[in-house]
Amino acid sequence: VCVCVFDQVFPVINLLVLTALHRIFAFCTQAIHGWLVLSSLLLLFFFSYTYIQQVLEAHNETLDWITMAIIIWNFGCVGMCVIHWKGPLLLQQAYLIAVSALMALVLIKNLPEWTTWMLLGAIAIYDLVAVLCPMGPLRILVETAQERDEPLFPALIYSSTMIWLVNMADSGEPRQRQRQPQQ
Numbered sequence: 001v002c003v004c005v006f007d008q009v010f011p012v013i014n015l016l017v018l019t020a021l022h023r024i025f026a027f028c029t030q031a032i033h034g035w036l037v038l039s040s041l042l043l044l045f046f047f048s049y050t051y052i053q054q055v056l057e058a059h060n061e062t063l064d065w066i067t068m069a070i071i072i073w074n075f076g077c078v079g080m081c082v083i084h085w086k087g088p089l090l091l092q093q094a095y096l097i098a099v100s101a102l103m104a105l106v107l108i109k110n111l112p113e114w115t116t117w118m119l120l121g122a123i124a125i126y127d128l129v130a131v132l133c134p135m136g137p138l139r140i141l142v143e144t145a146q147e148r149d150e151p152l153f154p155a156l157i158y159s160s161t162m163i164w165l166v167n168m169a170d171s172g173e174p175r176q177r178q179r180q181p182q183q
Contacts, residue, residue, distance in 0.1 A: 040083055043102045044076040044095075051105060 049072050056063055079095045081087060107116050130138035145151070 037080075037084060040099055041076070041080065043099050043106075044079040045072060047102045047106060048072060048075055048098075051102065 049068070052063075052068070052071070078087075078091075079098070082092045082095050083099070107119065111119070127138075130136040133139065
């Protein structure tokens with residue numbers, strides 16, 4: 001009797017656990033995506049405004065509010081679209097580097113030097129473990145996304161796909177192919 005009850009209850013429990021894990025995974029994915037959007041939003045709009053203002057003050061230059069608002073709006077909106085939606089790979093890479101530089105400026109400006117160096121070391125060690133270890137979280141994330149044929153968040157992974165630029169600077173003269181006579 002005990003075995004029959006166990007055989008009937010165990011699949012139901014497994015189904016409930018799997019459903020709960022799926023919902024938790026979906027919530028965690030949405031939470032990570034929301035955190036990435038919020039952090040890049042702050043970096044591209046607020047912190048870029050702060051540092052442009054500091055650069056202008058350091059060089060004793062002025063800029064009216066309308067021009068500043070247009071510059072920040074364009075920089076932030078294009079960055080959000082390129083990072084979290086679609087855009088040219090080169091522009092996406094440039095914005096990811098800009099976001100990283102803005103984050104570094106935030107850390108350098110607001111934390112003591114030793115804390116910044118310790119944080120840099122901890123991030124480097126975590127990155128090595130996350131990517132290179134067989135059970136590292138980033139490796140598991142990439143492999144899972146490849147198995148499910150799902151795209152990764154562009155903000156989460158820096159893509160370094162090769163870009164081949166051919167004939168970018170052409171002299172304007174048409175090229176002629178030389179044919180070799182067939183024998």
